[in-house]
Amino acid sequence: MDSSIQMRLYSLSKRQFVLVFFTFIAGFLLSVFTGFAGPAIISTTHVNTSHLSEPPTSIASGPFKFFSPVLSTFNQQIWLLANLHIQNPTGATFGQPFQLSVTMFAIGEDGAGSAGLSVHVRERTLLCHGQGWCEPIVVLHLGYLEYTKFRVSVSFDGLQNISYPVNDVQFEFKTYNPVFTQVEVWFRFAFLVATFIVTCLFAHTLRKY
Numbered sequence: 001m002d003s004s005i006q007m008r009l010y011s012l013s014k015r016q017f018v019l020v021f022f023t024f025i026a027g028f029l030l031s032v033f034t035g036f037a038g039p040a041i042i043s044t045t046h047v048n049t050s051h052l053s054e055p056p057t058s059i060a061s062g063p064f065k066f067f068s069p070v071l072s073t074f075n076q077q078i079w080l081l082a083n084l085h086i087q088n089p090t091g092a093t094f095g096q097p098f099q100l101s102v103t104m105f106a107i108g109e110d111g112a113g114s115a116g117l118s119v120h121v122r123e124r125t126l127l128c129h130g131q132g133w134c135e136p137i138v139v140l141h142l143g144y145l146e147y148t149k150f151r152v153s154v155s156f157d158g159l160q161n162i163s164y165p166v167n168d169v170q171f172e173f174k175t176y177n178p179v180f181t182q183v184e185v186w187f188r189f190a191f192l193v194a195t196f197i198v199t200c201l202f203a204h205t206l207r208k209y
Contacts, residue, residue: 034187039179045069047171060166062155063103071145074178080139080152084126084159085168091130098158100124102140106147126159139171 047066049056056062071078080102104118120140128134139154159166 034183038183039177041177041180043075043175043177045173045175047173049169049171058160059169060156060159062153062169064152064154064169064171066152066171068150068152068173069175071148071150071175072178073145074181075145075175076181077176078140078142078145079174080141080154081136081172081174082139082154083136083170083172084128084134084166085132085170086128086134086164087167088128088131088164092164093129094164095128096126096159096162098124098126098156100137100139101155101157103153104140105151107149107151108147128164136172 045068049059049064052064052066054065056064068078068080100122102120102122104120106118124137126134126137140152154171
């Protein structure tokens with residue numbers, strides 16, 4: 001008796017098998033279509049240091065003072081990257097260690113900076129391959145966004161007297177696209193509802209046993 005019940009529980013008719021197969025294929029194709037036609041995952045905001053309201057004292061050391069874009073919880077996380085352009089006529093590859101200082105002032109929705117100043121000092125290495133722009137440097141990364149905006153001040157120490165001088169610095173804020181986050185939330189909710197419905201149907205089929 002036990003073996004017959006077990007066989008009936010785990011057996012599918014051809015119709016049920018085809019239905020499960022096409023459901024899986026439809027879900028897979030829907031995910032692929034959303035990935036191609038959906039919004040971009042990462043949103044990038046560029047900061048041109050030549051247009052700052054407070055010009056830096058030195059292009060090689062800073063300080064560079066600017067504001068982040070307006071943020072929300074849908075942005076999830078934020079990265080700040082620094083891109084340095086050097087005068088390297090020989091095209092040589094080199095690395096230069098230096099000290100990075102970041103000062104942040106968090107600004108809430110009411111416009112007040114209730115969190116005060118937060119200072120971070122880190123060791124970084126500037127890696128350059130040939131002429132032009134060097135590899136991006138991660139200035140900061142916040143895994144949770146508690147405030148709507150930040151005022152940032154970035155300084156470099158150790159790049160003033162290198163063999164190949166720095167002649168330009170550009171910053172990039174990278175966050176998750178809020179539209180992508182909304183699509184992600186709705187997808188999770190839809191699959192949660194679908195899982196609940198399938199579980200209820202499966203539990204209903206077990207009532208006969």
